[in-house]
Amino acid sequence: MSCQEKMKNVIIKLVITMFKKYRIEKGYTQEVEAELLGISTRHLQRIEKEDNLPSLDLLKRMIKLLEIKNEDIIKFLKK
Secondary structure, three states, X not given: OOHHHHHHHHHHHHHHHHHHHHHHHHOOOHHHHHXXXXXXXXXXXXXXXXXXXXXXXXXXXXXXXXOOOHHHHHHHXXX
């Protein structure tokens, strides 16, 4: 695995961790968030366990639903 691929995987893991944190802060269960996103709870569970990667479209919907700002993503990645 190249250095670039490793970095990509680290960033993906951080973003998934951030989404889970925001979901919990919003008070959404996995079931509620999955329903609001139009996906199965199992699919969301697999994403949060890093077994599946969300599509770009799903990432955009998650960002909108969780009201995550670009600055929030950058701040989270800097931690």
